[in-house]
Amino acid sequence: MTAVLEVERSPVRAPAVVERRPSRWRHHRRSLLVLGPLLLVAGLVNGWNLHGWPGRINDDEGTYVNQAWAMLDHGGLSHYTYWYDHPFLGWAIIAGYAGLTDGFDRAPSAVMVGREVMLISALAGCALLFLLARRLRLNRGWAAVAVALFALSPLAVFFHRMVFLDNLATMFILAAMAAAASPRRSVGAALWSSIWFASATLCKETIVILLPALVWLLVRHTDKRTRKWNLGVFFVSFGVLVASYPVFALLKNELLPGEGHVSLSWALWWQLFGRSGSGSLLDPSSGTFSLAKSWTDLDPWLLLPGVLLIPAGLAVARLRPIGIALLIQVVMMCRGGYLPFAYVIALLPFAALLVAGAGDLLWSRGRTWRAAPVAAAVLAAVLVVPAWAATLYEQSKTDGSANSRAATRWVVDNVPRDAVVVTDDYIWMDLKLAGFTRPVWLWKVDTDPEVMAEVLPAGAASIDYVVMADQADSTLASLPTLKEGIAGATVVARFGEIVVRRVGA
Template sequence: MTSTLNRPRAADTTVSNTPGAPVVPTKDLRGAKPASWLRRHGAGLAWLLPVLAIAAVVQAFNMDGSPQRIDDEGTYTAQAWAIQNLGEIAHYTYWYDHPPVGWLQISAYTALTGAFSRYDVAVLAAREAMLFFTLVSVVLVWFLGRKLGLSRPAAAVAGLVFAVSPLALQFHRTVYLDNVATPWLLAAFVFALSKRYQLAGFAAASLSFGIAVLSKETYLLALPFLAWMMWRGADKATRRYTLSIAASLLVLVGLGYVALAAVKGELLPGAGRVSLLEGIQFQLATREASGSVFDTGSLFFATVSQWWQLDQVLIVLGTLASIVAVFVKKLRPLGVMMVFLIAFMFRPGGYLPVPYVIMLLPFAALLVAAVTDHAVKAFRARRSGALSTAATRTGSVAWLALTLAAVVAIVPLWAVQLRGFLDSDLDAPMRNAETWVETNVPKDSRLLVDDAVWVDLVKAGFSRENVIWFYKIDTDGAVQAQSPNGWRDSDYLFETESVRTSGAGSADIRDALANSTVVATFGEGDQQVNIRQIDSQGEAQAQTEADDAASARSQAGAELAQNPNLQISSTLRTALSDGRLDPRAIIVLGQLAAMGPISVADPQALPGEQEALFRQFDVTPQGGQSVDELRSTLEGLGSVYVPESVVPSGDGLQVTFSAVAPSGVLSN
């Protein structure tokens, strides 16, 4: 018997069945696999990885500053947050306006990464998820380009344009369901081009496309072109079988959404409930049209103008590349799809979603790169003497000249636009307004808000039922039941551009705007955010009360200004006479001056309160009492008059009253 000590160890060798064949060390095979993989894919990685790195940096840098948060972002963020924290599919009644798969994926990302706990602003957690989905899309743009026969440099250019075009960056940073759907759509086309394992590839394409559509329903428009690509590439011997399997899987995925509605008893309309059918009718039939591109006041014109302002070059070049691609056999399905999607925008009476362009971006970038790659190859063939038609030769030269002109135009255009994304802080008004509300508004107040701040305010301590997304005040039965008097049951309105525009269609929001007073303002123009205190008694009564209060402040202030123990400048004397001081400040300054001489510095408006009453001032004793005695007096005042804070300031104290003053202070 041979000793086991003399046998070769299985871990070190592989035994060959071929007589006389050498024994190959297994560890060499193990090391050879990654080395072999790197040799085969190293060149591709050398092109792809730098593009990914650039995309990650450009997307992530200053994503908290630009663009400013919008209402739609807050909605998808709040829905994702509700899944994790409330165990509900949405933070309000889910009414089938969109399938939930999109924000389920956002919720999955934020749950796995702990993103909501890492940001004070909830929307930023969802923007981080957008970064992830965008990077996945960049990789898939690369793979799709290579599947279509693009050279490595051309595929890399496609990924780079898709990642860093200002038009792409604006929408990739924004929390849109389209960004979640895009990698699934790209994956569907990549799988559709499978040759070696076609059945598995077609099945994966159908599943990917189904998830794309359940992430954003408008992606269903790509179905005919995906089917065309699969039909064209299918093996004729098994075409019927593979396409039948693919179609069946796609139908099953779609039926999953129908099953959700059926299980909840919300498939068909009924009294007191939402339904899938009503959601579909809203999206396809009853939604207000966007108008005409020739109407400068239409939503269509505003949407397309925004796209155009961000990147005219990519829009023009992408459209031309789509037309050219129709005449290039390997690119034809994507070219026809792009021409169809562009033409679809101009259908009469249709609604054009603002993020519709997100679906077009990867294919525009791909086709620009593909047509350019095709032209370069045709030009090289001509140089080498290969046969080609005069039209091909002329077309390739013309396209290369156009591309060169586009590159020259892109450099200054992109430089200006990208600088804005990387160094501007357009979201500062939103953050500052949020901080003001969290600091100054009582936690038992009822707020009408832009959905972009809904999660933040709930996390800050406001009751979920008291933070009302303005859109729901007259569209959600549950909210209406809690607000039987509509806008009158709310205390404050968080006014943003979304409230000013989208809210214009709501009678409650129009009334809330008309019957409220601005108490704090941040930013300007479209970025301006106003905090409004709602006057539940109505505008006329509120104006009467405001005039009476102003008259009382003016009279009391003028009397206080005559006090010989009060040392003030002419500026403050005028402010007192004009009734610009908080009524509590007038009473308290009178009490302090009665105890001994004091000087009061000119008051400065607190951030956002340039038009509001002065409620902060610096007071310094001028004899007769010490700073400590002054502090003791201030802190011992009754609940109506006690300041919110008293802190040292120079030789005296800085006194700040709360933003919400009790009514009738000067008449008490």
């Protein structure tokens, strides 16, 4: 009798299994058919003229690439003394990529290796943004709109290309949010969310301000019966992973300040309180306002609509975590503290999601409400697309790094390899790769005791060449040895903004 029952039941179970698999495949196939072309376009737009534009406008690019090189070259965490300016996961990723691809031996300039990593990060961010949008119940069309805004805005392209830790941190925060919004609502989703968020924090510690938004998202996508377990796994895992950084400092006896060594606690104090503030976004005369204005001057069509839609995002339950994430970052700009140049990077995906989310919400309400997104689409076709296309076209023709590369080539061809050459952190790495033994990063001339004792024992008289753009008076005031060297130097070559000076000639 039992055997008969088993034979009778088996045909009932089998079709259900067979039916689910093609349905699930068709579901993902449709998403891949939408996402694939988007990633192709994003790769072309963000990768075209990757080396030439933007130009060499922020020394941090060179710094992070040089620190990655130090990991590969001699197992150090920095090309100079590592002083806990940031956790080192970000440039460890760059070092891993450079090691796997032989980057520093094949690239035309060292910073190009870092920019290749940023391109990969941007494409991964696009895929994760699409996944997050779908898990927030945006339809595929509006999820594609979010990705297009994030990938193709001239403001986004400008910052996606540059070697900033914020790009890697943003990629990881999107991964953390996508995991937190998993439809499985499982402990595993909470664990992966914590791992990705810890990775974001260990790339750029300031991303931790988005913790409330991530937790809100996790709570919303967690079953009440297992919520305590999920949150417990999240916070314990996140805490343990992030604690590895201070534990590392403790093991090196560099957690607390002391004579003769750097410390993590001093670096944190300096980051939070030691830097001069940029002023509040609410003050039109502040540096923060000027920086924010430069973002909107480059492209007003992504950031401003996203910020204006924050109230709408907070009012809609499924978009509330995104609204919170963007609101937190805008509020931080109003506090009057120091605002980093690359701060805008982490605002971009949330602005894109709010714009697309608002469109999805109105579209889903029926024919009457669809007039608003249709009007927005017409406005975009008339104003936004031509403006973006013109800007991106101009960017594709601009070689902003040509002068720096030409100056580097002149030094390589005309200066002895053992000369003391003070320069910026872009040229520094290329000179090291060319065999120069004593290039000096300009910020170390008067701030690094080891450099002052071993490379510049006679102060300015020890400098042979200075190769850099003209520095502001306020910068030179803080670097008296460099100022003295420039004052007594002779200009021997000029490549645009980059000036080659021979000291003591």
